[in-house]
Amino acid sequence: MSLPGLELAEASTEAQYAPPPPTQVNLRAGSEWRFEIAFGATVRVKLLTGTAELFGTELAPLQTYTFSGTKAAIYTWHGCMLEVAAGETVNLSNGFAPGGSTAAGGSGQTQGYGAGGCQSEYVAEETPMIEYSNVHFGLETLRQEAQNEGGKDGPRVLILGPENAGKTTLTKILTGYATKMDRQPIVVNLDPTEGMLSVPGTLTATAFRSMLDVEEGWGSSPMSGPSPTPVKLPLVYFYPMKSPFEADGNVFKPIVSRLALSVTARMAEDDDAREAGIIVDTDGSLGQGSPKSLELINHIVTEFSISTILVIGSERLYSTMVKNYDQKPTTSASATHSDERITVLKLSKSGGCVDRDESFMKAVNESQIRSYFFGTAATSAATSTSIGGVIGSISGAGGSNSNKITLSPHTQQLDFGSLALYNYTITSSLAEDDEDEYDPSNFGTGTESFSSLSNPPQETRSMYDPSSSNTEIPLKKFTQPPTLALANSLIAITHVPPNAPLSDIRDSSIMGFVYVADVDAEKKKLRVLAPVGGRMPARALVWGKNWPGEVVGLVG
Numbered sequence: 001m002s003l004p005g006l007e008l009a010e011a012s013t014e015a016q017y018a019p020p021p022p023t024q025v026n027l028r029a030g031s032e033w034r035f036e037i038a039f040g041a042t043v044r045v046k047l048l049t050g051t052a053e054l055f056g057t058e059l060a061p062l063q064t065y066t067f068s069g070t071k072a073a074i075y076t077w078h079g080c081m082l083e084v085a086a087g088e089t090v091n092l093s094n095g096f097a098p099g100g101s102t103a104a105g106g107s108g109q110t111q112g113y114g115a116g117g118c119q120s121e122y123v124a125e126e127t128p129m130i131e132y133s134n135v136h137f138g139l140e141t142l143r144q145e146a147q148n149e150g151g152k153d154g155p156r157v158l159i160l161g162p163e164n165a166g167k168t169t170l171t172k173i174l175t176g177y178a179t180k181m182d183r184q185p186i187v188v189n190l191d192p193t194e195g196m197l198s199v200p201g202t203l204t205a206t207a208f209r210s211m212l213d214v215e216e217g218w219g220s221s222p223m224s225g226p227s228p229t230p231v232k233l234p235l236v237y238f239y240p241m242k243s244p245f246e247a248d249g250n251v252f253k254p255i256v257s258r259l260a261l262s263v264t265a266r267m268a269e270d271d272d273a274r275e276a277g278i279i280v281d282t283d284g285s286l287g288q289g290s291p292k293s294l295e296l297i298n299h300i301v302t303e304f305s306i307s308t309i310l311v312i313g314s315e316r317l318y319s320t321m322v323k324n325y326d327q328k329p330t331t332s333a334s335a336t337h338s339d340e341r342i343t344v345l346k347l348s349k350s351g352g353c354v355d356r357d358e359s360f361m362k363a364v365n366e367s368q369i370r371s372y373f374f375g376t377a378a379t380s381a382a383t384s385t386s387i388g389g390v391i392g393s394i395s396g397a398g399g400s401n402s403n404k405i406t407l408s409p410h411t412q413q414l415d416f417g418s419l420a421l422y423n424y425t426i427t428s429s430l431a432e433d434d435e436d437e438y439d440p441s442n443f444g445t446g447t448e449s450f451s452s453l454s455n456p457p458q459e460t461r462s463m464y465d466p467s468s469s470n471t472e473i474p475l476k477k478f479t480q481p482p483t484l485a486l487a488n489s490l491i492a493i494t495h496v497p498p499n500a501p502l503s504d505i506r507d508s509s510i511m512g513f514v515y516v517a518d519v520d521a522e523k524k525k526l527r528v529l530a531p532v533g534g535r536m537p538a539r540a541l542v543w544g545k546n547w548p549g550e551v552v553g554l555v556g
């Protein structure tokens with residue numbers, strides 16, 4: 001395009017941007033290289049000499065790791081040399097740009113001007129890694145005790161703190177160190193804003209038997225196909241809300257109890273898991289210190305029989321936790337024999353923790369959903385876009401262990417009438433929305449479903465499953481035709497029968513997810529994307545309308 005008046009051709013983005021040459025980063029012992037890479041850009045990092053780790057997981061020497069849409073740090077205990085080079089820019093012009101833009105922060109520029117095209121990168125000498133490793137060795141002592149004294153549980157750790165304080169990072173570091181010592185901790189994610197080995201909107205528990213994935217953060221679950229890093233099998237519960245406080249915690253709390261029950265049962269059966277204990281990562285909103293958050297914290301402490309509380313980056317919360325829990329007996333069954341007491345510790349927040357703005361988080365969430373269906377390939381034929389965290393890994397030595405995982409999800413047509421679809425109604429405004437969306441006059445509906453049209457209050461009631469007496473559970477079953485609002489959203493497939501009581505549906509673990517690509521309201525059909533082919537199981541389904549919400553353009 002010409003610029004008017006000047007007759008100058010506008011330089012193309014490629015011409016404006018010349019990738020920087022590979023840079024060597026020399027790290028002294030005890031320092032870390034912090035970097036931020038936008039979605040759409042890729043940066044390759046290779047450990048040339050020495051040893052280094054990314055959030056507790058060691059980097060293999062001379063292996064090229066490729067990062068995209070990442071904010072992280074590579075730390076060295078003994079000193080190392082890294083090579084940082086620009087990878088290719090992933091074309092995001094297919095209508096799906098994670099986060100609605102090509103760059104974190106929405107600037108439209110994917111490549112930055114740091115080494116290798118990082119948006120920002122620098123070396124930091126001050127880190128809390130010694131503190132964090134001391135915590136690890138403290139936990140290790142408790143694990144050793146649990147191993148020596150049969151019947152005693154390993155540490156059950158709860159990590160608390162405000163948003164972006166580094167809770168998930170600390171969880172990764174402690175998990176990475178534990179697996180390195182051949183421990184098998186159970187990691188519980190109670191942060192619905194970000195998925196762990198699953199999509200956002202899920203609360204999960206996973207037994208970590210093997211190392212974490214350097215590039216992707218946690219690694220991959222079996223849903224993601226073959227992987228160079230051993231896969232992990234998470235137990236997944238659907239919590240399609242962004243905040244644990246929704247519905248006064250009446251949905252969050254029972255799911256936490258369910259997870260705790262499953263984790264405790266696993267620990268009772270599996271000695272390795274019992275000795276290694278549990279690490280619970282939480283949502284930043286629980287770190288507010290409000291009465292409601294304290295109530296939820298208390299619920300978690302009780303249900304998981306927490307024995308160690310780690311508070312990052314909040315003096316106030318730390319002091320409240322000390323007052324409420326320090327040296328109080330744990331609720332563990334084994335504690336009745338051993339007088340086990342809770343320890344509360346304060347940890348420093350790393351100066352490297354970055355606030356992630358909404359558009360970056362949106363991109364992270366969209367890429368988690370995308371990778372659930374399409375894998376972590378840089379450019380799949382169906383999507384040609386990037387997956388958050390990882391694009392692929394190319395072996396520097398042999399080039400054989402590509403980390404790209406391309407999946408082939410299946411699309412299929414579903415008859416809406418044959419589905420038992422439930423939705424959470426958590427606010428009155430939402431209920432109003434729903435009524436607008438389900439205005440039957442838009443869809444030309446059958447008479448029996450709308451016999452109550454002349455009587456709106458009854459119509460609202462009819463949307464609740466009459467078979468359930470659990471009216472306090474904010475779940476309702478659709479008895480009306482499909483709404484266009486279903487398009488571009490996720491539906492969870494539970495393990496319970498279609499007409500199970502509402503409490504069972506809420507408390508059921510999840511078999512998997514489908515993505516609604518299209519809604520034909522007139523024919524009452526949905527076109528859905530499923531990770532595997534075959535018939536949709538006859539189970540109760542739960543709609544993720546509010547959260548993770550709409551993900552546009554997953555299917556072209």
Ligand SMILES: Nc1ncnc2c1ncn2[C@@H]1O[C@H](COP(=O)(O)OP(=O)(O)OP(=O)(O)O)[C@@H](O)[C@H]1O
Nearest residue numbers: 071072073163164165166167168169284352353354
């Ligand atoms: N030392 C570090 N150097 C660079 N980036 C870091 C460092 N520590 C953490 N980060 C980054 O800061 C961001 C926030 O960290 P993290 O996700 O651990 O916080 P959180 O407390 O779990 O946040 P939330 O409350 O939103 O769950 C992440 O993108 C993480 O990768």
